[in-house]
Amino acid sequence: MIRIAFFAEILFEEHDGAARTMFQIINRIDHDRFSFFFIYGQGPKEIVGHRSIRVPTLNMGVNKDYSVSLPALIRGRIKQELDNFQPHVIHIATPSFLGFFALRYARSRNIPVISLYHTNFLSYIPYYFRKVPTLIKPVQRWMTSAMRRFYNHCDTVYIPSCAMKKQLEGLGVQKEKLILWQRGIDLRLFNPQKRDMAYIQDITGNDRPNILFASRLVWEKNIQTLIDIYKRLRETQLSHNFIVAGDGPAGEEMKRQMPEAIFMGKLPHTKLAKLYASSDVFIFPSISETYGNVVVEAMASGLPCVIADGGGSADLVRHGQTGYKCLPKSAGDYLIYIRMLLADPTLHKFMHDTGLAYAQKLDWKNLTDRYFEEVTRLALQPKERMVWAAC
Numbered sequence: 444m445i446r447i448a449f450f451a452e453i454l455f456e457e458h459d460g461a462a463r464t465m466f467q468i469i470n471r472i473d474h475d476r477f478s479f480f481f482i483y484g485q486g487p488k489e490i491v492g493h494r495s496i497r498v499p500t501l502n503m504g505v506n507k508d509y510s511v512s513l514p515a516l517i518r519g520r521i522k523q524e525l526d527n528f529q530p531h532v533i534h535i536a537t538p539s540f541l542g543f544f545a546l547r548y549a550r551s552r553n554i555p556v557i558s559l560y561h562t563n564f565l566s567y568i569p570y571y572f573r574k575v576p577t578l579i580k581p582v583q584r585w586m587t588s589a590m591r592r593f594y595n596h597c598d599t600v601y602i603p604s605c606a607m608k609k610q611l612e613g614l615g616v617q618k619e620k621l622i623l624w625q626r627g628i629d630l631r632l633f634n635p636q637k638r639d640m641a642y643i644q645d646i647t648g649n650d651r652p653n654i655l656f657a658s659r660l661v662w663e664k665n666i667q668t669l670i671d672i673y674k675r676l677r678e679t680q681l682s683h684n685f686i687v688a689g690d691g692p693a694g695e696e697m698k699r700q701m702p703e704a705i706f707m708g709k710l711p712h713t714k715l716a717k718l719y720a721s722s723d724v725f726i727f728p729s730i731s732e733t734y735g736n737v738v739v740e741a742m743a744s745g746l747p748c749v750i751a752d753g754g755g756s757a758d759l760v761r762h763g764q765t766g767y768k769c770l771p772k773s774a775g776d777y778l779i780y781i782r783m784l785l786a787d788p789t790l791h792k793f794m795h796d797t798g799l800a801y802a803q804k805l806d807w808k809n810l811t812d813r814y815f816e817e818v819t820r821l822a823l824q825p826k827e828r829m830v831w832a833a834c
Contacts, residue, residue, distance in 0.1 A: 445822045446478045448525055450545040452512055455710075456487035460660055460736035461561035464626055471811045477818070478527045478573045482521060484512030484541060486767075496521060497542060512541040512635055522548065530554055531822035536561060538593035546596055555598040555821040559624070560607055569586065591615045591648065603734035604755035612795035617792030623813070626734045627807030628743045632712055635745035635799065637720035647705060649686045652785050654683050655722040655746070657715060657737050663750060664729040672726060673701045679783060690719060707805040710772055719744035723791070724784050728772045742766070743802035747794035752799035765798045 449469075469490070472479055481495040488658040500510035512520055521755045525548060533549045535542045535558045542558075549556045551616075572578045594600050594616040601624035602608045603766050610617050623758050644650055654676070658664050670724065687697065687702040698706055710718065719725070725741035727750040735756030741748050742765065752768035760766035767784075768778035784791050 444478050445476060445532070445819060446480070446528060447532045447818060447822075448480045448528065448530035448532045448545070449534045449536075450541055451481070451483045451542065452485065452510075452539055452541060454483040454490065458485075459537070460626075460732075460734065461536070463736065464559065465560065467627065467807050468811050468814055471808070471815075473815070478528075478813070479528065480519070480525070482514075482541070482545070485510055494524075497627055504620065512626060514541050514544040518544070518624055532557060532818050533817075534558070535597070540591065546593060550596065556596070557599045557601070557821060558594065558597045558820060559601045560594075560603065560611065562733060563598075587614050594620065598821055601817075602812070604758040606755050606758050607733050622817075624810060625805060626736055626739065627810045628739050628802055628805045629807065630743055630803060633716050633719065633740045633743040633802075635795070637716045637744065639717050639721050642717055643721040646686070646707070649684065651682045651684050652658045653686055653722040654724045654726060654781060655686045655718065655741075656726050657688040657719070657741075658661060658727065658729065660689050660697060661802075662693050663731045664693075664698060665731070665771060666693045666728075668728040668772050668774060668777075669726070670697065670700050671772075672728070672777045675774045675778050676781070677703065679782075681785065683785070683814065686718070688715060693696065699728050704707060715740070716744060719746050724749060724781050726777055726781065728769075728771060728777070729752065729756065732756045735759055738766075739802050739805060742767065742798035743747055743805075744749040745799050747784050747791060747798060749777050749784070750795070759801075761796075764800050766794060781797060 453462050455462055463816060471601055479493050481490045481493055482498060484498050484500040486497060488497065498512040498514050500512050502510040513647055533545055533554050533556050535545045535556060569579055572582060591614050594611060597620060599622060600610060600620050602621050603624065603626055605730035608621050608623060609619060643653060647653065656669055660666065675681060676685065686707060687704055688707040688710050690709045703735065710719065719741050725746045725748045727735065727748065730751045730753030732754040736748055738748055738756050738759050748760060749818060750766065750768055751771040753771045757768055760768055762768045767780035769780065784794065
């Protein structure tokens with residue numbers, strides 16, 4: 444039995460794309476081969492069927508949806524339970540206080556570490572510190588150093604896109620540690636057969652074309668450009684509905700600046716799948732993604748995508764073939780391609796087909812099988828071959 448200690452800030456399955464990715468692994472654990480011990484901040488009281496510890500958290504006021512785990516408050520308990528568990532491998536989700544605690548523990552016990560690169564933290568800093576711009580560069584330098592130190596002390600780092608691989612290499616992370624591990628898609632849930640025009644017309648009250656944005660509503664998703672797109676569309680004669688699915692701290696200001704948009708709030712995946720398949724164009728201006736789960740969900744639903752040419756999402760679209768990529772902050776760019784897709788049924792069908800074909804190659808089972816193979820390899824490697832540099 445291979446034992447894995449799994450450290451994560453958030454373990455609410457539907458919280459965001461990173462959490463859903465982790466649960467693709469968690470929900471496929473073979474209990475005959477693997478035993479997992481979960482140490483996490485935000486999440487349920489326990490992870491049913493597994494050992495678990497919930498760590499105290501503190502919200503820093505930067506983003507009400509996210510809190511920082513404080514393992515120092517129960518350091519003794521965590522170490523004691525880890526020593527009793529005797530993990531063969533440690534999985535660390537993020538280079539947070541909890542992540543560095545886990546890394547120090549792993550080094551002290553000579554335990555190999557695997558990490559999945561989920562969040563492009565550096566891209567968030569200009570948003571979080573926009574009111575004190577003099578802090579942006581110092582914080583970026585500090586975070587760059589912390590990320591380089593953290594990932595260079597992991598044995599394996601799964602990264603979701605080539606863009607993120609280049610970014611981490613640029614920060615000084617050793618490239619031999621970086622392994623491309625794209626995200627998968629549940630094709631039984633997200634597919635064109637979920638299209639339901641009665642459903643979406645009941646939402647909109649009309650039969651106009653529907654332009655959809657789906658994501659957490661946080662400013663670091665380049666929400667200001669989304670608002671600009673909405674306003675530019677309102678100035679045109681283009682018949683459309685503008686639909687926003689998701690919630691978050693930017694939601695109230697978005698509603699104020701986008702009074703004619705239809706805000707759906709956070710939807711369960713069954714309804715979101717139906718909304719994707721029943722819409723006509725998906726727009727996504729975020730450049731802070733490490734991957735872009737919503738883009739793949741839209742493509743798997745047969746929904747043509749118009750996205751920002753930046754971040755991990757950009758790797759998912761081949762411009763003019765499986766979708767369109769725009770200058771990230773140019774609302775006019777997005778309008779060009781939105782109009783093209785809505786005006787040309789042949790083009791729309793082509794993008795529907797090519798995007799769908801791409802998404803259908805991404806199978807979660809193959810990806811999670813690779814993860815479990817890598818964990819097994821790390822667990823079985825000879826201890827004397829593990830070499831750690833000093834922090």
